[in-house]
Amino acid sequence: MSSQPEARIVDLHIRTIGGHVLSLQLPEDAAPLRELFAAFANRQQAGGGLVQLPLDGGRTACTIAIDNVVSITSTPPVLLDLQPQPQPQPAPEPVDVEPPTLRKAEHVVIDDFLGVDENRDMLAFALRDRDRFKAGTVEGKAHEARRNSVILDFGRFEHANLIANRLLIWFPLIARSLGEPLFPLKQVEAQLTASNDGDFYGSHLDNGADESDGRAIACVYYFFDEPKPFTGGALRLYDSIERGGQRSRAESFHEIEPVNNRLVAFRSRTYHELMPTRCPSKKFEDSRFAVTSWLHRSATPLPDATFGWGHFRCGKVAPALT
Template identity: 30%
Template sequence: METLDLIQLARTYISYDQFEKAKSTLTQHLQATPNCPHAHDLLSSISKQKEQDIGVVSCPHVIIPDLLPVELIDELLNDADTHIGKFEEGRVLGAVDIAPEVRKSLRLKDLELTKKMELWFRPILHRELSKYSSQLGIALFEISEIELKFCCYPNGSYFHRHRDDQATYGDESGKRIPCRRRISFAYYFHRRPQRFSGGELRLYATDRKNNIYSHNRIETLPPHFNTMVLFPSGFFHEVLEVFEPSGDIMNGRFAINGHICEALPSQEKTSTAAQGASS
């Protein structure tokens, strides 16, 4: 069997939590290629599964119920209804990419609504960052940006498995820059009583270093009304398909999705500024 085939076979075993088979496959590979760094990394991943940042580990998450007063939620729903004609297809990988094979959802962009979301959510996230970071096993970091997106998942919507920390944005020169997302969150709300089914958030145990997720260790969280869920951006996750028979957008699953992004280290900021000044 070819070298790359053995590596891929080991990754597949790991994704199904068959660690002994993966170890045997990697050992076989290293007998032929003893200095392969990727094989050594995968073996380390298997042998150190219990460490927070090594191996396929379950996705930590924080659930915050009853986040907002009900009157504020009614205001959000009224805003959505008022601007229903402004909803656009949700995008992936950047501002211009629509990929229905990956994501099918709607997003509402409105200046006044954005100001409202910032007023309600940014203070909470800034104030509680230390607590959330500790609960999620993330070292405390300086915030550069909090992304906030007003989303709707009507009938037939979904967002297939992905990692948020792999997203990039384009700078003025067209270069793709990492978003430096550290914590992802979703705040759920909808009309009452709930008229849709599905739309659960599925969190996958993930080996972030080797970009592997487990098919077996999965946690599925319903989109409970007035609840926020936070989790590290480096874990694979997905939104399951929403079912709502009437087809009315306003009967769908609403969410304010976002990411807390880390600021560049001081040295890197200085380097980036110098490059900008010299270009």
């Protein structure tokens, strides 16, 4: 059988503004003792207040304004827990409890995109203009995010028109397949990249940065020598999770193998990644080449803008295509 130890008596000397000292004794387990120290510790947050202390065995009470207390001397010492008391929180806003939705990475694959000679001519262009390729960079990111070579201003070459013009024929079907209402075009932006041994491009969004606003659909056209002189280099398209109007990358994905003369189209807001390319010869001509064309959406119709070879007006949406 055990018994509870008797509570000790604590001698208190409370010094207030002006030098006054109030002395009293309280059992160490007395509620007023805890209230006194709690109020003293939290007077900044609580904004002061009154504490009532029993005197003379409880027959008298002394009420003090805690703001006026300068110090408290206790024997034995009372350990002060300086953790702030939990403050009443404002009522939480109603939270949207809509469950997250998994959005599959919609994409379109078009094989035999160009004619046989057109496809070969793309490769000839890339090899002839190899000095134009520069190391690819990602603005504001470390070089670990991307490694490949790129002609950023590929759009000014006629080979870009070759692809863009054909792409515009496909545009209504691609948009419909991606569930994207047809939109007036502002621009068809094009880059040509070469991926050789160890090259990659980490997971990213094409329209994530401010200057990329307007990119709506990305179209990657692959061309390279045959038989395929490299392995890897697949395009990985990540599904996304939508919750409360926010979109984030899911862990699930779909990978598309690079096939010569193949075009892959997907929405620019799709997280995607270029998987590492393995090219044993390390020769530039054995690279995996790809033209990425972005179809930019125009906020307002541009009826006079021309695209491709120059006689397609796609800055407005024809009624037949709506």
